[in-house]
Amino acid sequence: MPGPKPLLLELSDHERRVLRGWLRKQSASQALVLRSRIVLACAEGLSNAQVADDLGVSRETVRKWRSRFVADRVEGLVDRPRAGAPRKITDEQVEALVARTLGQSPPAGDSHWSTRSMAGAAGMSQSAVSRIWRAFGLKPHIVETWKLSTDPQFVTKVRDVVGIYLAPPENALVLAVDEKSQIQALDRTQPVLPMAPTVPAKMTHDYVRHGTTSLFAALDIASGSVIAQHYRRHRHQEFLRFLKVIDAAVPQHLELHLVLDNYATHKTEPVKKWLLRHPRFHLHFTPTSASWLNLVERWFAELTCRKLRRSAHRSVTELERDIRGWINEWNTNPRPFVWTKTADDILDTLAAYCTRINDSGH
Numbered sequence: 470m471p472g473p474k475p476l477l478l479e480l481s482d483h484e485r486r487v488l489r490g491w492l493r494k495q496s497a498s499q500a501l502v503l504r505s506r507i508v509l510a511c512a513e514g515l516s517n518a519q520v521a522d523d524l525g526v527s528r529e530t531v532r533k534w535r536s537r538f539v540a541d542r543v544e545g546l547v548d549r550p551r552a553g554a555p556r557k558i559t560d561e562q563v564e565a566l567v568a569r570t571l572g573q574s575p576p577a578g579d580s581h582w583s584t585r586s587m588a589g590a591a592g593m594s595q596s597a598v599s600r601i602w603r604a605f606g607l608k609p610h611i612v613e614t615w616k617l618s619t620d621p622q623f624v625t626k627v628r629d630v631v632g633i634y635l636a637p638p639e640n641a642l643v644l645a646v647d648e649k650s651q652i653q654a655l656d657r658t659q660p661v662l663p664m665a666p667t668v669p670a671k672m673t674h675d676y677v678r679h680g681t682t683s684l685f686a687a688l689d690i691a692s693g694s695v696i697a698q699h700y701r702r703h704r705h706q707e708f709l710r711f712l713k714v715i716d717a718a719v720p721q722h723l724e725l726h727l728v729l730d731n732y733a734t735h736k737t738e739p740v741k742k743w744l745l746r747h748p749r750f751h752l753h754f755t756p757t758s759a760s761w762l763n764l765v766e767r768w769f770a771e772l773t774c775r776k777l778r779r780s781a782h783r784s785v786t787e788l789e790r791d792i793r794g795w796i797n798e799w800n801t802n803p804r805p806f807v808w809t810k811t812a813d814d815i816l817d818t819l820a821a822y823c824t825r826i827n828d829s830g831h
Contacts, residue, residue, distance in 0.1 A: 478511045478535055485509070487543050496567040498604060504546045507534045558593065563601055566591050570607050581609040617823070620756035627812050629753050630728055630762050634690060634808040641724035644687040644696070644715065645765035648732070649772070650703045654679040654788040657781050672779070680785040684772075684792065685711040687727070688765040693803035695768060697796050699789045705734040709743055716747060726751045730760050767806045772796075 480488070488505040491497045503524070510520040517531040524531075537545040569591065575582045576590065584595040584602070591598065602608070620626065637643045655676040662671040683703045687696040698714050700707040719725060729735050731754055744750050755762040776795045782788040 478508065478539055480508070480512045484543055485512075495571060496564050496605070499606065501546060504534050507531055508538050508546065511535050511538075558597060558601075562591070562593070566593070566598065566601055567605055567607070570602070570609060581612075583610070616758050617819070618756040618758045620759070623756045623759070624816065626754060626756045627759075627762065627815055630755055631808065631810070631812040631815065633726055633728070633753055634764070635811065637691065638724065638726065640722070641726055642719055643690045643726045643728070645690055645728045645763050645768075646685075646687045646711075646715075647730060647760075647763055647765045647769070648683055648685050648703060648708075649769050650683040651681045652684060652777065652788065652792075653681050654782040654785045655780075656783050661779075661781065670779075672781075676781075679783055679788075682785050682789055683707070685714075686765055686768065687711075687715055688768050688806075689803075690764055690805060690808070693805035694800050695796055695803070697793075699792070701785070703734070705737040705740055708734045709740060712740075712743065712747075712750070716750075721749075724749050724751065726753060728753050728755065728763055728765075730755050730763060731757050764806050764808065771799075 488509055491501055491505045503526070506524055507520060507526070507530070510523060511517075511531070515523070517528045517535065520526075520531045521528045534546065566587065570582055570587065575586050577586075579586060584598045587593075587598045588595045633643055656679060657673045658675050658677060659673045664670040682699050682701060685698050685700060685707065689695070696715055696718050698711050700710070715725065715727075727750060729752055734740070735752070735754075744752070760766055772792070772795070776792065780788075780791060782791060
């Protein structure tokens with residue numbers, strides 16, 4: 470049986486401007502932004518089920534805010550007063566604190582706000598500042614790295630690499646290739662203490678270095694298996710030797726498509742001459758500063774997290790033997806990393822992010 474027909478929802482020009490303004494306002498709560506999106510989607514004539522699927526919420530949530538808006542219009546989207554003691558902090562104070570967090574530097578030359586410094590500047594308690602920051606998802610103590618590629622061929626390279634991930638050529642093998650250089654053979658200065666009930670494993674913060682090695686790896690994006698080789702140096706000579714390893718490991722009737730970054734060793738004259746003599750090799754370069762497009766980086770993360778981060782080795786030979794053993798175990802039951810984003814999805818996301826940071830005044 471079909472459900473009840475949803476309430477008709479129409480917006481005036483003023484209401485539409487208010488709702489869209491809340492979407493752009495950085496100090497608006499996430500709940501208010503979601504409610505605005507629901508109402509704007511309902512005003513497009515979409516059913517509750519369609520809106521719920523598009524926004525990733527339940528149908529009951531859509532029905533609730535559609536009904537609330539029809540009854541009380543824009544005021545119905547704002548949280549109603551709850552039972553209990555009245556609020557001591559006004560909406561204006563909250564907005565001022567959020568704006569100060571986002572737009573002003575802390576006093577005394579500090580690099581970022583703390584709950585204590587913000588509490589002193591805003592005349593609130595630390596717990597109040599903490600609650601407001603959590604409500605708006607503000608984390609001044611956290612800094613994440615980022616970098617936008619300035620490659621003039623960025624769009625073309627993204628479409629090329631993503632296209633070969635999503636639609637690999639027939640009678641061909643697609644390999645994501647890169648080098649994990651300077652892997653250190655580290656030995657802790659004291660024995661690692663094993664995990665015990667209520668106590669995590671412990672290792673010393675200091676260590677002794679016993680040399681380094683570089684791991685060249687080629688990840689088969691279809692099967693997840695890996696061709697890998699250790700070298701003590703990281704030059705175009707080692708890259709050429711690894712290309713020969715790949716050539717010997719892959720049946721000759723298959724074309725080879727290699728996804729690579731723009732490292733200089735991949736583009737030297739000896740490498741180019743070798744590739745001319747081996748026409749089944751086809752190189753696809755990721756954009757500059759966009760190594761996240763290379764799927765083998767995801768495999769390197771698995772290697773680091775599951776093997777290297779907690780390991781201790783007294784020599785490079787021991788380190789290489791340990792890594793080879795782990796790779797052999799991986800290849801007994803390989804698991805591919807499935808790429809899902811299209812090139813258009815990636816470019817649209819980056820365009821929206823660039824617009825966002827430009828609109829914020831940065």
